[in-house]
Each structure stands twice: as C-alpha cells, then as structure tokens.
Amino acid sequence: MEIALNQLVPIPLRDKILQQQSDVWNSNITFRPGRFIKIKAPSGTGKTTLIHYLYNIRYDYTGSVSFNGKPWPQYSSEELAELRQQKISVVFQDLRLFDQLTARENIELKRVMLPKPYHPAEKIQEMAEQLRVTHVLQQSARTLSYGERQRIAIIRALMQPFEWLMMDEPFSHLDDANASRAAELIAAECTARNAGFILTDLDDDQRFNYHDHYHL
Amino acid sequence: MQQFFALLKKIIRTGIGRVRFLMAGIGLGVAMLLILIAAQVNTNFNELLHGSANASETIDYLVINKKITNETSGNESANAFSDSEIQELSKQPFIDSFSYITSNQFKVMAEIPAFGIQSMLFFESMPNDYVDVKTENWNWKEGQGELPIIVPNSFLDLYNFVFAIGQGSPQVSQETIMAAAAIKITIYNDITGESFTGKIAGFSDRITTILVPQSFMNWANKKYGGQATKKPSRVIVKTKDPSNPQLVQFLKEHKYSTNEEKLRFSRYRGIVDIITSAVSFFGLILLLFALLVFSMFIQLVVESCKYEIQLLITLGAAPRQLQRYLMKQFVPMYFIIGGACFLLVSALQWWASVQLAKQQMFVSPYPGVMTVVSTVLILLLVYIVNAWNVRKYINQH
Numbered sequence: 001m002e003i004a005l006n007q008l009v010p011i012p013l014r015d016k017i018l019q020q021q022s023d024v025w026n027s028n029i030t031f032r033p034g035r036f037i038k039i040k041a042p043s044g045t046g047k048t049t050l051i052h053y054l055y056n057i058r059y060d061y062t063g064s065v066s067f068n069g070k071p072w073p074q075y076s077s078e079e080l081a082e083l084r085q086q087k088i089s090v091v092f093q094d095l096r097l098f099d100q101l102t103a104r105e106n107i108e109l110k111r112v113m114l115p116k117p118y119h120p121a122e123k124i125q126e127m128a129e130q131l132r133v134t135h136v137l138q139q140s141a142r143t144l145s146y147g148e149r150q151r152i153a154i155i156r157a158l159m160q161p162f163e164w165l166m167m168d169e170p171f172s173h174l175d176d177a178n179a180s181r182a183a184e185l186i187a188a189e190c191t192a193r194n195a196g197f198i199l200t201d202l203d204d205d206q207r208f209n210y211h212d213h214y215h216l
Numbered sequence: 217m218q219q220f221f222a223l224l225k226k227i228i229r230t231g232i233g234r235v236r237f238l239m240a241g242i243g244l245g246v247a248m249l250l251i252l253i254a255a256q257v258n259t260n261f262n263e264l265l266h267g268s269a270n271a272s273e274t275i276d277y278l279v280i281n282k283k284i285t286n287e288t289s290g291n292e293s294a295n296a297f298s299d300s301e302i303q304e305l306s307k308q309p310f311i312d313s314f315s316y317i318t319s320n321q322f323k324v325m326a327e328i329p330a331f332g333i334q335s336m337l338f339f340e341s342m343p344n345d346y347v348d349v350k351t352e353n354w355n356w357k358e359g360q361g362e363l364p365i366i367v368p369n370s371f372l373d374l375y376n377f378v379f380a381i382g383q384g385s386p387q388v389s390q391e392t393i394m395a396a397a398a399i400k401i402t403i404y405n406d407i408t409g410e411s412f413t414g415k416i417a418g419f420s421d422r423i424t425t426i427l428v429p430q431s432f433m434n435w436a437n438k439k440y441g442g443q444a445t446k447k448p449s450r451v452i453v454k455t456k457d458p459s460n461p462q463l464v465q466f467l468k469e470h471k472y473s474t475n476e477e478k479l480r481f482s483r484y485r486g487i488v489d490i491i492t493s494a495v496s497f498f499g500l501i502l503l504l505f506a507l508l509v510f511s512m513f514i515q516l517v518v519e520s521c522k523y524e525i526q527l528l529i530t531l532g533a534a535p536r537q538l539q540r541y542l543m544k545q546f547v548p549m550y551f552i553i554g555g556a557c558f559l560l561v562s563a564l565q566w567w568a569s570v571q572l573a574k575q576q577m578f579v580s581p582y583p584g585v586m587t588v589v590s591t592v593l594i595l596l597l598v599y600i601v602n603a604w605n606v607r608k609y610i611n612q613h
Contacts, residue, residue: 057530077535084532098227112219
C-alpha cells in the first residue's frame with residue numbers, strides 16, 4: 001500500500017509554505033510500504049495537519065493524498081472504516097481517549113472493533129507491562145497523567161492489523177527510558193506486520209532505524 | 217461484536233430521554249391496538265354477515281320498483297323501468313342476476329264460494345328460478361283448466377287473524393286451503409273471457425303478490441291483453457349481499473324502493489364501517505406521532521453523543537456497526553410492543569368468539585389475516601423509519 005502526495009498544500013498555511021523550502025508540502029512524494037519514515041519540523045509548520053491529511057480527517061488542502069492510487073475523496077465511509085480497522089492505525093498528538101472508559105477498555109475497544117481481533121486479550125496485559133502502565137489499566141482514562149495516556153494510546157494503536165502507522169509526536173510526554181521502551185514495542189509490532197510508519201517530531205532522534213527523513 | 221457493543225453501551229448513552237422513548241413506546245402500543253382492533257372488528261363483522269355458519273341463506277332476492285311520488289302518481293310509464301334503466305341495473309356488480317316481473321294485461325275476477333268472497337284480482341309471474349315455493353304442481357299448459365297460484369303468506373295471516381275474526385268465518389290452515397279451496401278465476405277483456413279453477417300451490421315469503429306460472433301469463437297476456445306490451449314496473453334481483461352499502465346507495469340514488477327489512481343490516485354495517493375507520497384513522501395518527509417521537513429521540517441520542525460518534529468513526533468504527541448498535545437498542549422494544557398488542561387482540565378475539573357463540577353468532581376464535589398483516593406492516597414501517605433515521609443521523613458525522 002503506497003501513500004502518494006501530489007502538490008499537497010494546506011489552505012490555511014498556504015502563504016507561509018510557498019515562501020519556504022519543504023520536502024513534503026507542494027511536491028510529489030510517495031511513501032513506500034514498510035518504510036520507517038521520520039518527518040521533522042519545528043512547531044507551527046503543520047505536522048498535525050499533515051497527519052490529519054494522511055489519516056483523512058481534515059480536508060482543507062489543495063493537491064491530493066492518494067492511498068493505493070486512489071485519492072481520499074473517492075473512498076466511501078464504509079471503505080474508510082475498513083481501512084482504519086485493517087490498514088492504517090494512528091496515534092494522535094491529542095491522544096483522543098474516551099474519558100468514560102477505563103484505560104483497558106479504551107484499548108479493548110480498538111481490539112474488538114474487528115469481529116476477529118488481531119491480538120488476543122492477553123496482549124493488552126503484555127504490552128502494558130512492557131510500557132509500565134499495568135497499574136493504571138483499571139483506572140478511568142480521565143484520571144491518567146498525560147504520559148500514561150500517551151502510552152495507552154500507543155498500545156491502542158497497536159491492537160489492530162495495519163500496513164501504516166501514523167504517529168504525531170508520540171513520545172512528547174515520555175522520559176527517555178519510557179520513550180525507548182515504547183519505540184522498541186512499536187518497531188517490533190511494525191516488523192511483525194511488515195508495516196511502515198510515519199512519525200512526526202520536533203527533533204532528531206535515534207530511537208528507530210529510519211529509512212527516510214523528511215523536513216516539513 | 218458483542219464485546220464491541222458492550223463498550224459502545226458505555227460510550228453512547230441511550231439513557232438520555234428514556235422517559236420520552238417509553239412514552240412513545242406506549243403511544244405505539246395504543247396506536248397498534250386501535251388499528252388491530254379495527255381490522256379485527258371488520259373481519260368479524262364480515263364473517264357475521266357472510267360466514268356460512270351464520271347465514272341461513274347465502275342468496276337473497278329483492279323485488280325492486282320505483283318509488284311513487286306525487287309527481288309520478290298516475291303516470292304509468294314514469295313508474296315503469298325504461299330499457300336503459302334496466303341495463304344500468306343489470307350491470308351493477310352487486311347484482312348476480314335479475315328478471316322482470318310480468319303483470320297481467322287483462323282483467324281478473326276471483327270467487328271463493330266456500331268463504332263467500334269475490335274480488336277483482338291481479339296476477340304477476342316470474343321465471344321459476346326466482347320462485348321460492350318448490351312444488352311439482354307449479355306448471356300450466358295451454359288447455360289446462362286448473363291454474364296453480366301462489367299467494368303471499370301475509371294474505372293468509374290477514375284472513376285468519378283479521379278478516380275471519382271480524383266476519384265470524386272459520387280460521388283455516390295452509391294445508392286446508394291448499395287441499396280444499398277451489399277458486400273460480402275468470403279472466404277477460406272487453407270482448408271475451410274464460411274461466412279456470414284456481415288451486416293454491418303454496419305460500420310465499422319472498423314476494424308480496426299473487427303468482428301464476430310464467431307460461432300461463434304469457435298465454436293469457438297474448439290472448440286477452442292489449443296490443444302494446446307494457447314496460448315492466450317491478451323486477452326481481454338475486455344478490456349475495458342485500459346489506460351491501462353500494463346496493464343501498466344505488467337504490468337510494470335512483471329512487472328505487474324494495475323490502476327495507478332486508479336492507480337493515482346495511483345500516484348497521486354503515487355504522488360499523490364508520491366506527492372502524494374512525495378508530496383506524498385515530499390509530500394511524502397516533503402511529504404517526506409515535507414515529508415522530510422515535511425519530512426525535514434518535515436524533516437526540518446521536519446529537520448528545522456527537523463527539524463520541526465522531527471519535528468512534530475516526531478510530532475506524534464503521535457507520536454500519538454504529539447503526540446496528542443503535543437499532544439493537546431500539547428495535548427489541550418495538551417487537552415486544554407489537555407482539556404484546558397482537559397477543560392482546562388475539563385474547564380479546566378468543567373471548568369475543570366465546571361470548572358471541574352464546575348468542576348464536578359465530579366468529580373465528582383466532583385473529584384474522586387482516587390483523588396479522590396489519591401487525592407485520594406496522595412493525596415493518598416502524599423498523600424502516602427507524603433504520604432510515606439512524607442512518608441519516610449517523611451519516612451526518
């Protein structure tokens with residue numbers, strides 16, 4: 001599954017973007033399957049916007065984003081749902097957990113969304129142990145710290161089958177040790193699926209063996 | 217899917233506005249009851265009217281003539297049926313068959329010496345199929361001196377209970393008259409005449425007239441009648457259902473009159489028709505309101521969980537999954553209500569059949585086809601309207 005960007009320009013950032021050099025905006029690039037891709041950019045240059053475009057929840061752009069050769073607007077809502085259940089997973093910067101559910105339920109929701117779950121239920125426990133959040137699994141998502149929520153959101157994203165994982169500053173609230181553990185888990189899960197990921201961040205890092213680097 | 221729905225239950229709170237939902241449910245129940253009862257009453261009434269267990273006779277005969285008003289009195293041709301009127305009458309769907317009633321175009325004098333009665337008389341005749349007295353004597357051939365006649369039952373009653381008592385004459389039975397009474401009948405015109413011995417062949421309840429065989433009437437009219445054949449002024453019709461409101465309406469419109477007694481069911485039926493349609497109309501209105509409230513309830517639920525539904529869809533929940541979940545929250549109640557209403561009407565029907573049977577009226581103890589069909593149709597309608605609403609509001613996000 002390829003993701004192709006064709007002259008993609010966000011309408012709100014248009015003037016700013018046309019003035020400066022970017023690897024991504026207003027150019028033609030293709031993200032090849034199975035690649036670990038890092039997109040580095042300072043604040044306010046549209047990292048979150050790009051992730052939202054790639055995940056097709058924002059549409060205020062010119063140019064096109066094609067998934068598997070087909071531009072996003074041509075997908076029906078049922079087709080989108082199928083892609084989001086089986087081909088693309090995401091970790092939002094603002095995490096987007098359900099406050100009315102416990103941490104475990106938030107993860108479970110994504111696991112059982114597919115009639116035949118990708119991972120068994122025990123996998124939640126296993127990953128939670130790996131990321132040191134076992135103790136908060138039974139707590140309401142509302143009561144968790146930002147770092148804990150971030151790790152729950154990562155586990156949730158890893159519950160489903162995918163070919164691409166989109167991550168928007170996924171380690172922003174984790175200390176180095178926790179971030180490394182999370183990166184290790186993500187890399188293992190991606191490798192197991194032959195999947196690639198697109199990760200945005202502010203700085204350079206060595207947490208993954210990135211195949212491609214882009215500057216936004 | 218079970219586990220997913222269990223989690224959805226915590227996210228999409230259908231508890232909001234639950235009271236309103238229950239009220240709409242009650243409304244749906246009442247509406248369904250009204251419609252089902254109307255359908256069932258209609259079925260029962262039809263069964264009472266046409267069912268073989270209730271009817272003594274499935275075919276009824278009506279003698280129809282024009283109403284004589286002040287304008288038409290004395291105008292013989294206005295009171296007779298014209299060809300086009302006869303044609304129109306014969307084309308009506310509620311009339312199985314019909315025949316003219318032929319009247320005499322000669323003069324008749326009758327005399328019963330045994331009772332000391334002498335009177336001018338009249339005859340009418342109609343085809344044998346329409347005569348309710350079935351007897352071998354009912355025929356006449358040219359040259360036959362004995363003439364069978366059929367008189368209405370009411371004539372004998374008038375004689376026995378009114379005339380005989382007043383005159384001090386003996387009261388007689390049907391058998392006595394049929395065996396004994398010989399009536400001297402003379403038919404004549406201005407020029408010539410002929411006498412016959414009248415024999416009463418039977419008594420009729422169907423038509424208030426004095427009947428002679430059609431063959432005699434044809435022969436006598438030809439021999440003693442005038443040149444011009446007169447138009448018929450009375451016809452007899454065969455109908456399966458004299459209470460058919462269409463028939464009654466037709467007679468009324470054309471100012472025809474007939475035996476009102478036979479039409480009396482029509483009035484009851486008219487009333488029942490009005491009541492059942494009023495009840496079903498009210499039921500339909502109520503159903504409409506129930507559907508409206510359901511739609512508003514679905515909108516309320518979806519609106520109140522707007523953020524959650526958006527996030528679920530963002531995370532990959534299929535709109536179809538959410539629709540199925542929402543339908544699962546609402547639909548069981550509709551089917552429970554529908555089932556309960558149907559059972560209640562079935563129980564009522566069973567009870568009514570027992571009560572009516574005590575009065576020799578027989579209706580099926582089971583609900584009619586109309587009732588079953590109505591139940592299915594209403595539930596189908598509710599389901600479709602709900603599915604449509606759920607789809608509409610989910611797809612807005």
